[in-house]
Amino acid sequence: xxxxxxxxxxxxxxxxxxxxxxxxxxxxxxxxxxxxxxxxxxxxxxxxxxxxxxxxxxxxxxxxxxxxxxxxxxxxxxxxxxxxxxxxxxxxxxxxxxxxxxxxxxxxxxxxxxxxxxxxxxxxxxxxxxxxxxxxxxxxxxxxxxxxxxxxxxxxxxxxxxxxxxxxxxxxxxxxxxxxxxxxxxxxxxxxxxxxxxxxxxxxxxxxxxxxxxxxxxxxxxxxxxxxxxxxxxxxxxxxxxxxxxxxxxxxxxxxxxxxxxxxxxxxxxxxxxxxxxxxxxxxxxxxxxxxxxxxxxxxxxxxxxxxxxxxxxxxxxxxxxxxxxxxxxxxxxxxxxxxxxxxxxxxxxxxxxxxxxxxxxxxxxxxxxxxxxxxxxxxxxxxxxxxxxxxxxxxxxxxxxxxxxxxxxxxxxxxxxxxxxxxxxxxxxxxxxxxxxxxxxxxxxxxxxxxxxxxxxxxxxxxxxxxxxxxxxxxxxxxxxxxxxxxxxxxxxxxxxxxxxxxxxxxxxxxxxxxxxxxxxxxxxxxxxxxxxxxxxxxxxxx
Amino acid sequence: xxxxxxxxxxxxxxxxxxxxxxxxxxxxxxxxxxxxxxxxxxxxxxxxxxxxxxxxxxxxxxxxxxxxxxxxxxxxxxxxxxxxxxxxxxxxxxxxxxxxxxxxxxxxxxxxxxxxxxxxxxxxxxxxxxxxxxxxxxxxxxxxxxxxxxxxxxxxxxxxxxxxxxxxxxxxxxxxxxxxxxxxxxxxxxxxxxxxxxxxxxxxxxxxxxxxxxxxxxxxxxxxxxxxxxxxxxxxxxxxxxxxxxxxxxxxxxxxxxxxxxxxxxxxxxxxxxxxxxxxxxxxxxxxxxxxxxxxxxxxxxxxxxxxxxxxxxxxxxxxxxxxxxxxxxxxxxxxxxxxxxxxxxxx
Numbered sequence: 073x074x075x076x077x078x079x080x081x082x083x084x085x086x087x088x089x090x091x092x093x094x095x096x097x098x099x100x101x102x103x104x105x106x107x108x109x110x111x112x113x114x115x116x117x118x119x120x121x122x123x124x125x126x127x128x129x130x131x132x133x134x135x136x137x138x139x140x141x142x143x144x145x146x147x148x149x150x151x152x153x154x155x156x157x158x159x160x161x162x163x164x165x166x167x168x169x170x171x172x173x174x175x176x177x178x179x180x181x182x183x184x185x186x187x188x189x190x191x192x193x194x195x196x197x198x199x200x201x202x203x204x205x206x207x208x209x210x211x212x213x214x215x216x217x218x219x220x221x222x223x224x225x226x227x228x229x230x231x232x233x234x235x236x237x238x239x240x241x242x243x244x245x246x247x248x249x250x251x252x253x254x255x256x257x258x259x260x261x262x263x264x265x266x267x268x269x270x271x272x273x274x275x276x277x278x279x280x281x282x283x284x285x286x287x288x289x290x291x292x293x294x295x296x297x298x299x300x301x302x303x304x305x306x307x308x309x310x311x312x313x314x315x316x317x318x319x320x321x322x323x324x325x326x327x328x329x330x331x332x333x334x335x336x337x338x339x340x341x342x343x344x345x346x347x348x349x350x351x352x353x354x355x356x357x358x359x360x361x362x363x364x365x366x367x368x369x370x371x372x373x374x375x376x377x378x379x380x381x382x383x384x385x386x387x388x389x390x391x392x393x394x395x396x397x398x399x400x401x402x403x404x405x406x407x408x409x410x411x412x413x414x415x416x417x418x419x420x421x422x423x424x425x426x427x428x429x430x431x432x433x434x435x436x437x438x439x440x441x442x443x444x445x446x447x448x449x450x451x452x453x454x455x456x457x458x459x460x461x462x463x464x465x466x467x468x469x470x471x472x473x474x475x476x477x478x479x480x481x482x483x484x485x486x487x488x489x490x491x492x493x494x495x496x497x498x499x500x501x502x503x504x505x506x507x508x509x510x511x512x513x514x515x516x517x518x519x520x521x522x523x524x525x526x527x528x529x530x531x532x533x534x535x536x537x538x539x540x541x542x543x544x545x546x547x548x549x550x551x552x553x554x555x556x557x558x559x560x561x562x563x564x565x566x567x568x569x570x571x572x573x574x575x576x577x578x579x580x581x582x583x584x585x586x587x588x589x590x591x592x593x594x595x596x597x598x599x600x601x602x603x604x605x606x607x608x609x610x611x612x613x614x615x616x
Numbered sequence: 617x618x619x620x621x622x623x624x625x626x627x628x629x630x631x632x633x634x635x636x637x638x639x640x641x642x643x644x645x646x647x648x649x650x651x652x653x654x655x656x657x658x659x660x661x662x663x664x665x666x667x668x669x670x671x672x673x674x675x676x677x678x679x680x681x682x683x684x685x686x687x688x689x690x691x692x693x694x695x696x697x698x699x700x701x702x703x704x705x706x707x708x709x710x711x712x713x714x715x716x717x718x719x720x721x722x723x724x725x726x727x728x729x730x731x732x733x734x735x736x737x738x739x740x741x742x743x744x745x746x747x748x749x750x751x752x753x754x755x756x757x758x759x760x761x762x763x764x765x766x767x768x769x770x771x772x773x774x775x776x777x778x779x780x781x782x783x784x785x786x787x788x789x790x791x792x793x794x795x796x797x798x799x800x801x802x803x804x805x806x807x808x809x810x811x812x813x814x815x816x817x818x819x820x821x822x823x824x825x826x827x828x829x830x831x832x833x834x835x836x837x838x839x840x841x842x843x844x845x846x847x848x849x850x851x852x853x854x855x856x857x858x859x860x861x862x863x864x865x866x867x868x869x870x871x872x873x874x875x876x877x878x879x880x881x882x883x884x885x886x887x888x889x890x891x892x893x894x895x896x897x898x899x900x901x902x903x904x905x906x907x908x909x910x911x912x913x914x915x916x917x918x919x920x921x922x923x924x925x926x927x928x929x930x931x932x933x934x935x936x937x938x939x940x941x942x943x944x945x946x947x948x949x950x951x952x953x954x955x956x957x958x959x960x961x962x963x964x
Contacts, residue, residue, distance in 0.1 A: 129959050129962065130962075195837075197842045198837060198840030198842050298829075300828075302964055310791075313689070314793070315951070315952065316696055318696070409686035410684045481703070484704055566687065567687070568658040568659065568686060568706070568707065569658070569685025569687070583833060584830075584833040
């Protein structure tokens, strides 16, 4: 027994020497997990008395608040996302080609901007809708309370459903018509077919999307703070603005990370299976379902969703922006210290761009290692490098403040720390894009290059890189988009004078200065649409 | 030891450089006024941005060579940052919304001593014994109300009336991250004791008070009629009034035997290890000068601490009001108790 296993391991060592790329990949994985480990150690070694006080006073409420919100938003986004995808992919609803695009565009609106607009419209007595009702003697009509659990859940659902919509849309698109037809031939009604065949075959896509939404919700700060529903992320912020002690914040962060790691683990598990809807040679698209007279309802559902999640918010932002630019007093109020709007734009662009570049560079060794040397270690490295998905921005910030100030004081209070936070948090997106780009590249091309006496670096530069470049660009667009919208880490880590559009939108809306916030918010949305457009063009559902 | 030597060294350097220069300036401070100050001035501020930006802009206009970089947040968030940066200081000046944070940080050695021009004309209650910080403007904790919704005869007269169930769901206030609110709780612990303060906080929670992130939101909500009452600093009432809302102000706890109005002051201090002490000093001089004080008084409706600066005509002079007797050093010792109470009451 002992002998065979010893033999086997020596055999393996002979066959597979540790490739150099493994060291690079290992360093990236290590960099990605340091902030998590640091904060976990900090939390676990916290004062037991403090732990006890937190458990007694805050923990149970935070747990239930956070979990209910995650549950409500994942359920809501799944229902909305799947039905929108079904309508646009599987039915003959009018205008579906345009709706396909419009339904994905809310990804350009960070939920905290959505929450600001939601508040400005619905605040009892102060909101635009409330005022309009009052002006028309309709104030007896009840309006929903915009804040609290339902307000937060509503806003987060209508601005997060596109994740599920895109993934399930792709799954609907690649579904083979023969499945549905077989079910119909066996006597199932369309309704039974939908639940027994269609939904199970797109389930991995939905679940993957829903779990990503769940991770996002754990990290969400702006919306819950603005709509006053306390979750872990906002409670950590409150702790940071309380007594002169970071321990309580660290403890809450530790608990939050553990919660997120569980969800991330589930996501890893499902992720491998999400790709089983592959297009074989005998694939043909499923026939469209004719809605007949019901078409109008499908159309209205699409229109309503698009109005709520994109058209109304953007129109309002445009309206307010115009007003605030016309009003010189508001416009001059956009100056912070000696810096103005141009500086905010510049900071947003370069920090997000730099983060995108670094994240993609770091993701390359991981991708090469895990695709070309599949095994337990390479998979472990790949997963470790994706731990950032589970670290909410406020936790990344807390961890980096302590780490950098202690070990890299010369970097402290430079914008580079903000960039570091983006990289740690969003490198998973780059890793996934780079991995999938590598997977599509046949190893025989690289082998041919090596046979032609090119060394590893030359092969990479001359063969691999040009071929995976589109995938890398997609990864960087994704990181750029996410960094542009990032709020909590930027808020905590920015040095004085380093204001981004996201930070400005937040500070102004938190104080209720909606007019001042509008131009920055609109710019943020417009700038996000550019990388988003590039990303969407690559999605199968937008290819005709 | 260290911080006592600093001003001496600084003065020596200034004298030496003045001697080296052709024009001899009689004192180091007036050499600040010649506009030769340049570089970056990093200001950390716990104040709401719109209330501090005008004075920054005026300073900037006076010293165009200086680039003012502002980072604003809540007082304690900034205080935490300053403590963390003690070994690696980044900021030049810290502006707070209340004196307790300044006093606590001064104890930790975060500030360096400096006597701005006019320092001797500030009231003793609002400056540090060791000249490590200076008070700028005074503010009072008041209750504002919407005149369309509340009649004169039902007005609350005391902070403690806010826990009366008849106001359930009708009150807006700033949350526990707001320094003025923290300071009010700390002051109340000194004035009426921990038990009564705790009962008051629990009463607010039971009365379903809505807690916002900042006071601008509170004043706008009361102005719009979303709430009947708002617990604010006095100038938020005036700012809302100036926007045309039908709002009124209550100076609470005026009856004999009641605690009186809780007042506080904004402060400014120079950070120990500031990289641009010249600009920092010029900035503090400007904040305490009649010119700077006037901006706070006219734009923000605050009470200037420098004697001789005229109040905004709409302001009620403090002379006729009964003010609470707050002991600075004592209140700072109540800081931990304050945050314990906030935790226990689950104040958002």
